[in-house]
Amino acid sequence: MSLLRVSNLKKYFAVKRSAGEILMRVPQKFVKAVDGVSFEINEGETFGLVGESGSGKTTTGRLVLRLIEPTEGTIEFDGVDITRLSNNEMRSFRRKMQVIFQDPMAALNPYMKIGDAVKHGLEIHNIGKSEQERRNMVLEMLEKVNLQPEIYSRYPHELSGGQRQRVVIARALILKPKFVVADEALAMLDVSVRSQLLKLLLDLKKEMNLTFLFITHDLATTKYICNKIGVMYLGKFVEIGTYNHIYKSPMHPYTKALISAIPEPDPDIMSSKKRFIPEGEVPNPINPPKGCRFHPRCPFSMSICGSVEPELVKMEDGRIIACHLYKSN
Template identity: 50%
Template sequence: MADEKSREPLLRVEHLTKEFPVESGVFARRAGAKRVHAVEDISFDIYPGETFGLVGESGCGKSTTGRTIMRLNNPTSGRVIFDGKDVAKMKKRELKEMRRNMQYIFQDPYASLNPRMTIGEIVSEPLVIHNVMPNAKERMDYVRSLLDIVGLNPEHINRYPHEFSGGQRQRVGIARAFALRPKLIICDEPVSALDVSIQAQVLNLLSDLQKQFGTAYLFIAHDLSVVQHISDRVAVMYLGHLMEYSDWKSLYDEPYHPYSQSLLSAVPIPDPDVQHSRKRIILKGDPPSPIDPPTGCSFHTRCPIAKDVCSKDVPKLREVAPGHFCACHFAEPHPIKGSAVDLGTE
C-alpha cells in the first residue's frame, strides 16, 4: 500500500453519528429512553486499494456504520465524503452514480439473493439498473466471465440460489458486487455464516479480486483472526464508538486499549503449547444498552483498569504512536498488565 500522506482518501468518515428512535415496546416505556445510540462520533479514512477492517462485538454498530456510509440509513450527524462528494447531500441521480462505485456484500448468503431469480439475473441486475451493457448477449457473456472469476461454473448461469451451497451463494454475491467494477465494496461480515474451511476460500478470493481490480474494502467482522489476514488497517469498535485503530500488525503486536487487548486474548493460536499457557482476559458483565449508554468512556463499566475519571470524561481518540490512534485515558502498550499476548504476527 502506498504512503497514505501522498494521496487523497477514497472515503472519509467525519464524526459520523447514527441514532434510531424508540417508538414502542418495553424500551420506549423506560424513563428517558428515547433513542438508540447506534454509532457515536466516529471518524476514519479509507484509501484506494486498501482494506480497512472494522471489528467489534455483535450490536456494537459495525453494520449500521456500513449501511450509513452507503446511505441505506441517513446519518443523524457527521459527514461521509466519497470520491470528494458528501454522500448525505447527494440527490437521487448522484446517489445512483455513487452506488455504481460503492457496492455491498451482505452477511447472509441465504437471505441476500432473490430466490425467484436465476444467478445470471442476480449478477446482471446491477448492469441493468445502471444501464451498462444494454445488449443482452454481451451482458450474459460478461456474467459468465464473472462467475468463472469467482470460481463458479459459468454453465450454471440459469440455476437458482437454492441449488447452491452457502459458500457458492456468497460467491454469487461477490460476483454481483464486482459486476460494475466499483471503487469500494462494503463487506458486511461476508464469511461469518460460512463453515471455517469455506471462510478461508472466500477470504482468498476477495484478496485475489482486490489485487486484480484495485478495489478498496471496508471489511466488517466480529473476529479479529479473520481481519488479520485481509486488512491493511484495523479499527476496534465498542458500543458505537471507535476504541482504537492502526495498521493491523501494530494493533496485534501492541494494543493500547484494554478492550482491544481483551479481544486479542481470545484469538486462537495454532501452537498448542502457547495456546495452553496464555492468559485469557475475561471481561465482567455484559455490554450496556445502546439506549442508555454509560457516561464517560463507554467501556468503563467492564474495563479492568478503569478509574474515576473514566466514568466522568469521554476519552478523545488521539495518536498514541505514529499512525496508531486510541481512545483511552490510560493508553499504553498492553495496558492490562500480565496479559500480553504473542500472536506470532511475523
C-alpha cells in the same frame, strides 16, 4: 489519497413508545448505534471494522453506503459529501459503491435465476449494448469467482453456501466498483470454504484495484486482508491501528480482551496465553455509561474514566486510541 472520509458519523434509532408513555409525555429514547465515528480509507486499502455484536459495525457500513440515513455527520466519497446528495444524485455513486452481505440466501431472490440476479445491476445502470453482451459479462464474472457457466441458469437453493456467496461477490463486482463493503461476508461459511473465499477476495482486490471496508467479528481474518483495523465498542472507536498495533501490541483494555480471546492452534501456547475477560455485560446502548463506555468492565478504570469521555488521540507509533491510560505524543 483518501477515497472515503467519514467525520463525526452518528445514527440514533428512536425506541418505540407505548401509548401510555406518549400520553404521559415520557421523553423519546434512542439507541445510539453509531455515536460520532471518524475514519479514512485510502484508495486500494482494506479497513477492518471489528468488535462484538451490537458495537455498531454493520450500521456504520450501511451508513457509508447510504442504505440508511445518518443522524449527523459527513461521508465524503471520492471528494464528494454524499450525505448532501438526493436519491437521484446518488444513482451515479451506486455503481462505485457496492456491498457483499453476510447471508447470501437472504440477499438473493429465491425466484430469480443466478444469471438474472448478477445481470440485474447491469440492467439498472444500462450497461451493455445487448442482452447477449450482458450475458457474456455475467459469464466472465462468474468465471472470475470460480463458478461454472451452468450456474447461470440455476436457482439459489440449488447451490451450496460457498457457491451462493461467490454469486453475491460476482453481483457486487459486476459493476466494477471502486469501493466495497464486505459485511461479515465469510461468517456463515465453513472454515475451509472461508479460506478459499478470503483468497478470492484478495486476488480480486489486487486485480480490480478495489478498496474495502471489511466488517467482521473474527479478528483472525483481518490479519490476512486488512491494512488498518478499527476496534468499535458501543458505537465508538476505542483504537485504530495497523495489524502490528492491534495484534502484537494492543493498548486499549478492550482491544486486549478481544485479542486474548483469539484461539491459538498450538495447545501449549493457548494454555499459557494470558486471558483478559472483561467483567459484567455490555451496557445498554439506550443509556450508555458516562465517561468511557468501557469503564464499568475495565480492570484499569480510574475515577476520571467514569466522568470524562476520552478523546481519540494519536500516539507516537501512529495508532489512534481513546483511553485515559495514555497521553498523546
